[in-house]
Amino acid sequence: MRQIFRQADHEEQFIKKGFILAPLISREEAQQLVDKIMSLEPGDNFNPSGDSEYNTATYHCTFLDSNKEYKREANRLMHEAFQAVVDKYLNDFRIVTANFYVKPPGRGQFTIHQNWHIAPEIKDTTLTIWCPLVDVVPENGTLKIVEGSHKIIPNIPTAKEAPFYHDFEDVLQEKYLKPMTLKAGEGIIFDDHLIHGSDENRSSENRIAVQIALVPKEIPPVHFHLDPSDTNRFEILATDDDFYIDNSIFTILQKPSNASHYGYMPNVNRPLSVAEFEERLQRGTETRRKLYGLEEGDPYSDYLLEKEELVSDNEAVTEVSNPNVWAKIRNWFNLN
Numbered sequence: 001m002r003q004i005f006r007q008a009d010h011e012e013q014f015i016k017k018g019f020i021l022a023p024l025i026s027r028e029e030a031q032q033l034v035d036k037i038m039s040l041e042p043g044d045n046f047n048p049s050g051d052s053e054y055n056t057a058t059y060h061c062t063f064l065d066s067n068k069e070y071k072r073e074a075n076r077l078m079h080e081a082f083q084a085v086v087d088k089y090l091n092d093f094r095i096v097t098a099n100f101y102v103k104p105p106g107r108g109q110f111t112i113h114q115n116w117h118i119a120p121e122i123k124d125t126t127l128t129i130w131c132p133l134v135d136v137v138p139e140n141g142t143l144k145i146v147e148g149s150h151k152i153i154p155n156i157p158t159a160k161e162a163p164f165y166h167d168f169e170d171v172l173q174e175k176y177l178k179p180m181t182l183k184a185g186e187g188i189i190f191d192d193h194l195i196h197g198s199d200e201n202r203s204s205e206n207r208i209a210v211q212i213a214l215v216p217k218e219i220p221p222v223h224f225h226l227d228p229s230d231t232n233r234f235e236i237l238a239t240d241d242d243f244y245i246d247n248s249i250f251t252i253l254q255k256p257s258n259a260s261h262y263g264y265m266p267n268v269n270r271p272l273s274v275a276e277f278e279e280r281l282q283r284g285t286e287t288r289r290k291l292y293g294l295e296e297g298d299p300y301s302d303y304l305l306e307k308e309e310l311v312s313d314n315e316a317v318t319e320v321s322n323p324n325v326w327a328k329i330r331n332w333f334n335l336n
């Protein structure tokens, strides 16, 4: 397995739970970063209306802002503040993009999601550093995560399809999503496939956090674009350092013109029942150990058998409905 963290105990915890908690920057550094970024002038003034054509979120997010100069400068400041953190905890990862999240009082609910997978193969690990710059508790809308929910199936998260947990989000909310109570500067480093979200800020102060997306240094970052002419496949687009600055969410969802074609990957996303989810969650560590080559066996063989059943029920997905489906898909995912 390619080592992700510098420390072995972090690596072990990450495979099991999908995240580690660590002191990332000091409270003073957190406040300095807030002051610097708050002196910039984003298009939404850190307080989006939530009903503009450009941005329907009720929290400020750098990527969603209309002012590219602001996006560039905010990214520079976050790189500057977090590069040492990346090098301290992670084994040869690099920052792809960074976002500043501001939740004004009474707003900012963040639906349950997985972050986009931004590396070409499912076994590649891409990460998020999430670091609050103020103390966070459930009341001000801290991050909530489902421990161990990463890579239990080979899905590619996309904004264009309902997620695999769509039918049981209420169960995730009630039973599985756990809020992270953290001091300013303490952070969480998590697998982009980890299910997470956050509630609105019910305090009277802004809730402010930084999010940083990372890939292993040797891997070119990509974007998975669900092909509108054939939703059974994703087009893999190579991205560059300006991808999330030059593009808006809308140009990315439509297909950004400045990303070059890399290839295709079959879309094996499908909904899970709550029973399947719970069963897979339980044996998640075993699945991931197989995925990373730490144990013998095919991590997703049964997922794909289920997919095969689904395929035979669904005429539209003809491309993968043959007896060798698993071998074929294993090839696509490069699991051999």
Ligand SMILES: O=C(O)CCC(=O)C(=O)O
Residues within 6 Å of the ligand: 101, 110, 115, 128, 129, 130, 141, 142, 143, 196, 197, 198, 209, 211
């Ligand atoms: O800041 C939040 O509440 C959500 C952040 C998030 O979803 C992320 O960092 O991926």
